[in-house]
Amino acid sequence: MSTIARNLQAVHERIAAIARRAQRDPHTIRLLAVSKTFGPDAIIEAAQAGQTAFGENYLQEALDKMAALKLACPDILFEWHFIGPIQSNKTRPIAEHFDWVHSVEREKIAQRLSEQRPAHLPPLNICLQVNISGEASKSGVAPQDALTLARAVAAMPNLRLRGLMAIPEPAEESDAQRLPFRQLRLLFEQLRAQGLDLDTLSMGMSADMDAAIAEGATIVRVGTAIFGHRDYAK
Ligand SMILES: *Cc1c(COP(=O)(O)O)cnc(C)c1O
Secondary structure (H helix, E strand, O other): OOOHHHHHHHHHHHHHHHHHOOOOOHOOOEEEEOOOOOOOOHHHHHHHHHEEEEOOOHHHHHHHHHHHHHHHHHOOOOEEEEEOOHHHHHHHHHHHHHOOOEEOOOOHHHHHHHHHHHOOOEEEEEEEEEEOOOOOOOOOOOHHHHHHHHHHHHHHOOOEEEEEOOOOOOOOOOOHHHHHHHHHHHHHHHHHOOOOOOOOEEOOOOOOOHHHHHHHOOOOEEEEHHOOOOOOOO
């Protein structure tokens, strides 16, 4: 078994164990493999082990990999999630090549994604990125503005609003990790109580996925625990 296949198995076992402890059905938690900085070979290895949903942060890098993978393994049906910051002049290729976007934080970006989504594709699945820790430097919509943005996005014809995403400040202790995830879940429940049809809480990475699952994550975005440490110098 390859290292990536072994790591994937370990992550799935970890998800199942935490889910059971939290009295949740493990099948309600999806694993998104974050493949940024890793090449097509690593993605193929993961795909051969059954993983077909991948998250990417950098548009050009992602498009290059998608093209390489289409040639190398045309029969694998990948699901691509864009999870990085979005520049407004880069929305068209995102709308054309991805199935999900987790990092929508402004109405203007959502508007462009909806207008640019090709008619032959299903609606683009959207999560709103929320600045749950409230720092001025952080990306994401402020929690108090999330309802307005959610209503606007839910009304856009070629988007399907699925839920919320957050990247909290790193914290060591489990209680400190759980607090922002709980705040995101409460906001998610408030939006649902307002009639928004949401089913996705995208939260938790390699270092804090246990806390995120305990607080209700439905997608965990995991890179390092599957592919190893990233080398940005490459
Ligand atoms: C890189 C990244 C991840 C994965 O982080 P790991 O710590 O490697 O698991 C998840 N979400 C986002 C938005 C990222 O940029």
